[in-house]
Amino acid sequence: MALAMTTVGLRVFTLALYLHLFSAIHGAKDDRIDIADVSGRYVELQCPRGDHRVDPDWTKDDLSIFVSKAHTESRLFHLHSGNLLLVDTKESDSGTYTCTRVNGESKHNDVDIQNSALEDVCGIQTLAPIRSRIFGGEGSRKGEWPWMAMIRRMDTGEICGGSLMNHYWVVTSALCVHSFSLTPGNTKVHLGKINRQVGESGEVVVDVEKIVVYPEYDRQTIDGDVALIRLKTIVQFNEAISPICLPPVKTAEKMIEDRKAGWATGWGRTESHPFSSDLRKVKLKVTRQSTCVSSHDEHLITSNMFCADSDNYGRDTCRGDGGGPFVRQIGTRWYLLGIISWGLDCASTKPSVFTRVDKFHDWIKEVQRSAFSCHDASPTETTVGEIITSPISSDECGWIDNGKSTPDNWPWxxxxxxxxxxxxxxxxxxxxxxxxxxxxxxxxxxxxxxxxxxxxxxxxxxxxxxxxxxxxxxxxxxxxxxxxxxxxxxxxxxxxxxxxxxxxxxxxACLLQPNISADELENEAQGFVTGVGNVHSLEQPIDDTVQTIPFAVNTTESCNRIFYGGVTESMFCAKTTSATDDACGGFRGSPMVTQISGRWFALGLVSWGHMCGVYPVVFSKLHTYHEWMAGVVSEP
CATH class of the missing domain: 2.40.10.10 (Trypsin-like serine proteases)
Structure with a gap:
């Protein structure tokens, strides 16, 4: 999308900002793209470029869907480009959305919405992986697999792997629990750990409150090989510790069926040692189910299992890795597809067997629901969204349709x-x-x-x-x-x-409190600009319809690199996250808003910028004027 320059460097934007951050749209080959995100936010669905005066046809899973221009009764509405914005996402929104233009050109959007309240932290690596020399695998470093848990029986030193799912729960192998007779009294869970033998900076060791084995686990066939560990105290997320995402069932099925490679991690046996000192990783490719069955003709392979092996002989999971994760990446997120379960000799010609986690989603949710108590709540929420009654703040501010967040009405x-x-x-x-x-x-x-x-x-x-x-x-x-x-x-x-x-x-609209720091503002980094203006260029006539454009806040450091120090403490900059639209002409003074705990907060007003569609937009940061505004409003 083209951005044009103004003579005074002004840009007019309308932003409507949605909290928690960003909708990850990941380009794939040809006419198909993958979109993965968590529930409660928004995703933008892509359409081929075409005549914006003629609305394209949209289907979901080959069934027609109605998209209203007024978008008053729907969570779907058209962007100016023909793209579709789906807001307040739910797990049931997962599926294949197809946009077809009048000329027959189409584009498919494979949407995977995870039902999650983990505030956009699951499945994110905090440090880039490094190469170094699980069996024949490679070394890992802190932050590369932040959901990795080491489950240790304290009196014997026996270990298994596991995956952190949220603040209280770890998923692992039932075989591990039974083989080592794990109980809450003899087991601890280590998180943020790389070296198995020594304590490390950032490592957290948590006591176990209870262990729940899948009730239909078969110790003979190892079918239903899954168990949940409830931690006694809440786990705070940081750069070294964060949860893995659980993909929706249909998404997981598709990811296994396409037989692409994923990664398994653990501290198990290596080529030269009974256990690895450091956490290792191995890249394995999912096999055909028929190959899995024929390779283990003397053992039962059920629909709750899948196999994976390496293209390079000598790389495999092994003893001590059991319970650990098999994960795969979509875009920037990692999803848990399997649990390391069992195999024959390490690095043999027979592939390793994994438990299919998607087969147990309902059971996992039910166990967590039944164990839920008031102390299960997430860590205390930030006070960024605290409302303090003043001449410019009231309890009525920031609500849309009694708290329902839809982009069809910005009442401020x-x-x-x-x-x-x-x-x-x-x-x-x-x-x-x-x-x-x-x-x-x-x-x-x-x-x-x-x-x-x-x-x-x-x-x-x-x-x-x-x-x-x-x-x-x-x-x-x-x-x-x-x-x-x-x-x-x-x-x-x-x-x-x-x-x-x-x-x-x-x-x-609500306004943030005046003591909010730049770091806290940048944490509230996504939302929308809304207003009457042009979404492509200042040179084109201004469209007299209201536009809604998703934006994300940039860091102050990056803003000043772009604008040579011109972004002061009373400003911030943000850039469109739309693939086609930006706030170009006619958007001056438009608010950038974000949603916090159900309310909408105005972060800033579009003030100036350069080259629409290329550089970020600079906003007047409203909460820095809180005291001045309160004083003026209080005057008789």
């Missing part, structure tokens, strides 16, 4: 226009309602206009623009330290002549 969104304008596009600036009488917008947009020349339109995104509610302006207050050259302190407050009544269509 306003357009500020010049009355009796002679221009074809009289909209001058966007803004945000912060209480019943006050709007915050850009000083660079409005400083030269007197209140009598302005009117405010509360825009219902599902309704035509000419049906928007209009209010007159009593007075404006530009920040006293606004610098027109640097765009420092680029904010203005507008007081309405008539206070508005809060309804489902009109209510204020």
């Amino acid at each position: 969104m306003v357009q500020i226009v010049r009355q009796n304008s002679r221009y074809a596009y009289p909209s001058m600036c966007n803004g945000v309602l912060i209480n019943k009488s006050w709007i915050v917008s850009l000083a660079s947009c409005l400083q030269v206009w007197i209140p009598d020349q302005l009117k405010v339109k509360f825009t219902d995104l599902a309704s035509p623009q000419d049906n928007a509610r209009e209010y007159t302006v009593e007075r404006t207050q530009v920040h006293p330290d606004y610098n027109e050259l640097t765009r420092e302190n680029d904010v203005v407050l507008l007081k309405l002549v008539e206070s508005v009544e809060h309804t489902d269509s009109i209510k204020p």
Whole structure:
């Protein structure tokens, strides 16, 4: 998508920011892409480029789906490019979405939504892997497999592998539990560990509260080889410790059926030692199920099992690796497909056997549900989203449809226009309602206009623009330290002549508290810009329909590398995460909002930028003006 340059470096954006971060869209070959994410967020589904005036046809799993332009009763809506935005994602949204243009060109989106409350941390490697010299495998380093657990019987030193699934639960092998007679009293779980023999910085050792073996586990055939370990204390996630993702069942089936390679990890026997001192990894390829069965003709291979082996002879899982994970990557995330179960001689011609985790998803969820108690809650939530009542914060702020987060209505969104304008596009600036009488917008947009020349339109995104509610302006207050050259302190407050009544269509956005650090802001790194403007170029006419564009906050360091130190403490920058759309012309003053604990918070207003579609956009950081805004609003 093309980005154009403005003469004063201004860009107008509308951002609607969704918390937790990012929707991972991973390009694949030809006309098919993989999209993997967790529930409760959004994904953008790709469509071939074509005439934006003609809506493409969309199907899910070959069945037609209805996408409303108004998007008032759906979680699906069209972007300007023809792409589809699916919000508030659920596990049931997983499937193959196909977009077909009028010319017959199509693109397939394989969507995998994991039902998760782990706040976007599962399956992420925190450090890049390194090569070094499981049996014939390679060494690993801290952060490469942060979900890896070492399960140790304390009196005998026997160990098994396991995988951390969340703050309290580890999944492992029932064979391991029975073979070593593991009990809560004799077992500890080590997390964040690489070297088996010594204590390490960042390592956490956790007592076990209980062990649950799959009730239909068969000790003779090793069918149903799965067990869950409940930890006694909560595990805090960090760079060395984080959970693995469990893919939806259909996704797991597809990942096993395509027989691509994954990785197994463990501290088991190597070529020269009964156990490895350091955590090792081996790359193994899933075999055909028929090959798995024929290779183990003297043993029963059930539908709860699959096999994997190496293309290179001499690489395999071995004794001591049991219970460990077999994982595969989609995009930047890793998913648990199997549990190391059993095999014959290490690195033999017969492939190793793994438990199919997807066959036990329902049982895993049920065990965790039945054991759930009040102390199972995730670690205390950050106070980033805390609401403190003030002249510019109230308990009514940031709610959409009684808390339901859908992009069909941003009730704090306003357009500020010049009355009796002679221009074809009289909209001058966007803004945000912060209480019943006050709007915050850009000083660079409005400083030269007197209140009598302005009117405010509360825009219902599902309704035509000419049906928007209009209010007159009593007075404006530009920040006293606004610098027109640097765009420092680029904010203005507008007081309405008539206070508005809060309804489902009109209510204020929340503002972050003034003590939020840059690091905390960057943690709230995803959402949307919304507004009336052009999503491709400043040179094109402004579209009079409201656009919604996903954005992500950049780090301050990266912003200043791009803008040569021009991003000050009262600013931040963010870049579109859409494959085709950006906020180009007509978006000045548009809010970037993010959702925290159900509420929507305005992080900033689009202030300036360069080359639409190439560089990030710079925003006025609203919470830095909290004290000034509260003072102005409190004046009689």
